[in-house]
Amino acid sequence: MLRLELGPADLCRVRFADRLHPVGTALLAGQWLRDPTVAMMAPSLAEHAGAVEAVGVAQAATAILRHLLPGRGSLPDFVTPFDGMESLAAGLEAIRATPARRVRAEITAAYADVAASPLRRRFAAADPETLDLFGGAVRTWFEAVLAPHWPDLVAAYRQQVTCASQRLARHGLTNLFDDLHPAIRWREPVLEVRTWWHGELTGTGHGLILSPSPLAGPRPRVLFEPGRPILLVYPVPMPRRAASAGVDSLGRLLGTTRALVLRRLADDGGLTTTVLARAVGISLSSTSEHASALRSAGLIASERDGGAVRHHLTPLGAQLLDAGSEASVPDLSAAWPSTGQPAG
DSSP: OEEEEOOHHHHTTEEEOSSOOHHHHHHHHHHHTTOHHHHTTSHHHHHHHHHHHTSHHHHHHHHHHHHHSOSSSOOOGGGSOSSOTTOHHHHHHHHHTSOHHHHHHHHHHHTTTSOOOHHHHHHHTTOHHHHHHHHHHHHHHIIIIIGGGHHHHHHHHHHHHHHHHHHHHHHOHHHHHHHHOTTEEEETTEEEEOOSSOEEEEOOSSOEEEEEETTSOSSOEEEOOTTSOEEEEEEOOOOSOOSOHHHHHHHHHHOHHHHHHHHHHHHHOSEEHHHHHHHHTOOHHHHHHHHHHHHHTTSEEEEEETTEEEEEEOHHHHHHHHHHTSSOOOOOTTTOOSOOOOOO
């Protein structure tokens, strides 16, 4: 049991995270899906993960992550950072920027009960090449396993935050805390959390950030760093539609990320490059590149909107999405460009 004593400064700053953290979500999911009992709660995602993890580059990435990180329980805090929430690339940059001394301390603690290996020793020593190998494995695993499900996970997150925010507005903080999760209990001024570690902590005075996640695992997760808000990630039900057949079939034709870009534009209407990057969970430069390729194929249209570029689905793009939700996808390979210039 972890006991968090929250003072007035913390309670005045209780808020929800802006969005799901791509890197943090990926690493929690990678650990969570190893447990067959827990994975039954998300059979579609577990089945998809099992299929892609067994072949190609995803197989190698999965092996690296499973060798370097614990199979259950607490993860080293630096691999689920506060920073880098806006995109996968930003999250990996935050991990890579972690001071070597902290990496060594947290990895050494995580390895207390596991056998040593050359790769684990290099990881625990904060070897730059090993950290780069780890980051590449995270990126590959995210794109292969989570990317097809990301729009549904983001939608589920937004729904959870909306409902919880309404509950807070109508019934107050006590009611909010009591309804977050069975493993969380409010005994003023202490928030009791049945997580993977035990102790008693006093709030930092910077508040409490709540992050509902369908991939947190069976228990809530707590990230505590002096001088920062406390982060509490708590489990919520998996969305009913964990993946879209249309995204999967389009992913085979266009690539997973470009299929997600089309789906997001269809769901949300015209989006600027910046907003689209946040919605899909990729960098601005990658978004510009994908948008340029989609525009060259006639699937989206882009226009200047002040200092930004706004993207819209074209009738051809909408037709492709409709076809992708059925049994087959039309052949557009002749129209698909091999390269494209950033859209801006």
